[in-house]
Amino acid sequence: MATSPERAAQIVAQWRSVTADIARAARDVERTPADVALVAVSKTFPAEDIAPLIAAGQKIFGENKVQEAKAKWPELRRAHPDIELHLIGPLQSNKAREAVELFDVIETIDRPKIAEAIAQEIARTGRSPRLYVQVNTGNEPQKAGVSPKEADAFLTRCRELGLKIDGLMCIPPVDEQASPHFALLAQIARRNGVAALSMGMSADYELAIQLGATHVRVGSAIFGSR
Numbered sequence: 579m580a581t582s583p584e585r586a587a588q589i590v591a592q593w594r595s596v597t598a599d600i601a602r603a604a605r606d607v608e609r610t611p612a613d614v615a616l617v618a619v620s621k622t623f624p625a626e627d628i629a630p631l632i633a634a635g636q637k638i639f640g641e642n643k644v645q646e647a648k649a650k651w652p653e654l655r656r657a658h659p660d661i662e663l664h665l666i667g668p669l670q671s672n673k674a675r676e677a678v679e680l681f682d683v684i685e686t687i688d689r690p691k692i693a694e695a696i697a698q699e700i701a702r703t704g705r706s707p708r709l710y711v712q713v714n715t716g717n718e719p720q721k722a723g724v725s726p727k728e729a730d731a732f733l734t735r736c737r738e739l740g741l742k743i744d745g746l747m748c749i750p751p752v753d754e755q756a757s758p759h760f761a762l763l764a765q766i767a768r769r770n771g772v773a774a775l776s777m778g779m780s781a782d783y784e785l786a787i788q789l790g791a792t793h794v795r796v797g798s799a800i801f802g803s804r
């Protein structure tokens with residue numbers, strides 16, 4: 579179903595407001611707004627809702643499921659080759675092939691089996707998405723991500739496999755203050771020489787920018803509730 583002009587205008591207005599907030603949050607801590615990238619999280623929203631945002635100038639998008647991205651994005655990408663698509667959801671090793679084919683950045687490398695599968699697909703396809711490691715900063719049993727304690731060893735393992743890790747990503751526990759989690763992720767990145775920090779969502783992206791986020795992943799503040 580086509581998105582109504584009113585809905586399209588609302589999405590673009592909310593995107594502009596998030597973009598302005600990001601720039602303000604960056605300047606507040608004497609960072610350059612251009613050093614903070616907005617990943618517009620379009621999961622569950624149809625291509626018709628995404629098109630107005632692409633027309634307005636948004637280039638980076640995040641999806642959390644390989645299958646959903648496969649259904650939604652190939653056509654949009656053909657029309658807009660400069661789009662950068664991020665995988666931000668948990669990855670199964672049997673989806674590694676599709677993930678490497680579909681995404682420009684995979685943010686959720688979190689265990690040796692996935693790292694090995696990705697390394698194999700990169701070698702096979704010659705395609706090399708940028709890779710981030712997801713860190714489970716709250717040590718939550720149900721959540722994906724390598725534990726903070728194991729992060730350094732896992733990054734070393736990735737490098738041994740020939741994988742270049744460009745960033746770290748975290749999703750803090752919903753019922754806790756996010757700032758210690760953002761600070762912990764920044765600390766792990768610093769000591770491992772990793773540059774990109776993907777942290778902060780609709781509720782806390784300004785805080786994440788204060789603590790060094792280079793990528794914020796914002797869904798509902800742009801597209802509305804899911």
Ligand SMILES: *Cc1c(COP(=O)(O)O)cnc(C)c1O
Pocket residue numbers: 619621642666667749779780781795796797798799
């Ligand atoms: C859904 C999702 C987001 C966006 O969340 P909002 O609260 O809607 O901004 C960010 N990161 C990940 C990993 C997600 O799954």
